[in-house]
Amino acid sequence: MSADVRLLLCFPTVSLARKAVRSGVDLRLVVAEDERRSFESLAAGRTDVVDAGDGDAVARTVASVVRNHRITHVLTADGFPATQAVPDAARAAHVLAEDRRLAEVLATSRYPMIRRRTATGADIAETVARIGLPVVIRSGWCDEVVLRRGAELAEWLGGGEPGPVEVEEFVVGPRVVITTVTLDGMHRVVGVTAKWTTGGGVRYLHPAELDEALACEARASAMAVLDLVGYEFGPAETTLVLSDRGPRVVSVRPGFGTRTVTRLIETVSGIDVQTELLRALAGARARPRSASWYAGAEQPRPRAGDAGGASYVVAEGPTPGTVEALLDRARHAGHAPDPRPAPRRPGGTG
Known part of the structure; x- marks a missing residue:
């Protein structure tokens, strides 16, 4: 990556800003007035403050920072990869985010959206x-x-x-979530996660249990969809159904993705999606990881009287069967995580 890369983070979390500083990328921040102190020690002299509730002021500030500091890439706290201050990058991200526009782009492709x-x-x-x-x-x-x-x-x-x-x-086939990071139009798949509905809620397993041919097809399909809309920079989460007639697109969301999915990826492989994108921007090479461990999560069906829904539970293990058994046990125990952790994988970080 060129040394001319300059990143602007708009209203980031402190955690995201800290990761950006550690990556070594040339960084500027736009933050809310009431959060100024939280970022002073992270990016002294590189922070612009604005009233987050004033949309016009935010737009002017971002445009000014992009122009005056020759910003090349813009990210929001959620990982949305551009603003209208960088119009070319913004177009593709907005197409991905709007199902109807994406369906029009994919209508005549090999990867039509599920209606x-x-x-x-x-x-x-x-x-x-x-x-x-x-x-x-x-x-x-x-x-x-x-x-x-x-x-x-x-x-x-x-x-x-x-x-x-x-x-x-209704399309028959496994449903998978493909997590990617993209830089200069080059896509890297950092995770393939299975997702399905059970009697107890929505369940995830990472990595998805697919044969190699189907896994390759899933990865290639997600990257092809990003190419079709001209997605040049940013993280994305593509949900597919792998049918007998070929992959069908459920949705594509630009951004760092579903927290449940990114947590499972980090548990299994040690890859943090935010850090992976920031390191790529800073010019670091991708770190190959191989998954020899499994992690799963279930978002339980809310019970009557639950405020805001039940929180998800996570389990780890050496096989998909082990993970599912632990999740089943947690469900039967009343949505409480199993008190006995699964044995750690050799060299694991979880």
């Missing part, structure tokens, strides 16, 4: 008709039902579900 819409009440039947049976209907936090025939749809509609619900084209 899905949100509907309520009387609109549900019409939405199903537009997408076509079979469909998956999701309501509540993690309740879902697969409807394959008209009779099943009629019976379900008879239950009087008011919505809103998400109606999604």
